[in-house]
Amino acid sequence: MRLPRWRDRLLTAAVLVTVWMLLWGVFSWANLISGLLVAAVVITVFPLPPVTVAGRPHPVALLRLAWRFVIDLVAASFQLAVLAFRFGHQPRSAIIRVPLRVPSDLVLTLTGEAVSLVPGSLIVDTDRASTTLYIHVIGVADRAAVERFRHEVYETEARIVRAIGSDDEIRRLSDPPPVEKRRQL
């Protein structure tokens, strides 16, 4: 158990040092050393809840994820702009349940972030126990559009898992979507 914890801490420290460097804008040894000091202080004073990073990054899948994210972002932004300028048209929306196939906090968080950064969809609630996202979608006309959107969320999940997941998690993607998982409050 000790090794993954140190790996997570090193990852956090690396991110913090990167932010520190970006803030100063120049690479220098003084910045690197002060950044490491600040990161050490932050990690000891504000310990984060452990996020288990089970997988490893797959570069090609990461690039594909980033590319599709940009495409989705641009397309959805302009669709929503069109919707805003269609005066007299009352957009319909829906709140849908999407139980994810991979039971991982990291995948749940990243899928939620990706879905909610793309305009037109918004996370209303989550259930950690069954890794379920409840998503509010705007501009869906009927049931068929709702199902299309649900399928898109599953594809986003699949892209994220292929980019950062472990082999076991990638294997789970071919499972059928868990329909029967229900919220337990």
Place this chain on the structure above:
Amino acid sequence: MIVVGIIASVLLCAAVSLVLVRIVRGPTTLDRIVAVDVLLAIVVCAIAAEAAYTRDATSLPILVVLSILGFVGSVAVARFSPRSRR
């Protein structure tokens, strides 16, 4: 570049005035919080556009502060807003 500056500032001013209408109208606190969040995002856009227009980077550190501030503000209000009024 002058034309770009004029068009961008007209669009941004129109956006800000629409958002201000929403802030005044409400009707709930959460409506106003969402609108204030948008206002902040547009202000960040406007400051960045001004920096681009004048090629002057003096105001860039303000953007870093503002991008964090909006987050802290809306999370705080959402956390402590009344739970249910049904």
Place this chain on the structure above:
Amino acid sequence: MTVQTVADVLAGTCLISGAFLSLAAGVGLLRFPDLLNRMHAATKPQVLGLLLILAGTALRLQNTIDITTLVLVGVFQLATAPVAAHMVGRAVYRAGHVRRDLLIVDELAEDRADAQPPSR
């Protein structure tokens, strides 16, 4: 037609589209029927609009120190906007400010009704 001109034209395009998205967000914010729908309009200037304008600014400034600051603004915004939106969205739903007549389905309400007893 120098490299500088091309950069300026690109920057101008980015700035104007970003400003246009902000305006569309303003219209949506004013016009959409309920708060959750308005929050969708709010995402636009916060994400793509801001990124476009930051890209335009980066193209104009062309200076490493300034560009790292801009990257940082973009990263902060992308990391924090979903969290804030989720917090507000949850509060909105639980406070009941939802126009149910405009929803096609509400599977969250179904699941909350199934869970016994309601926790809040």
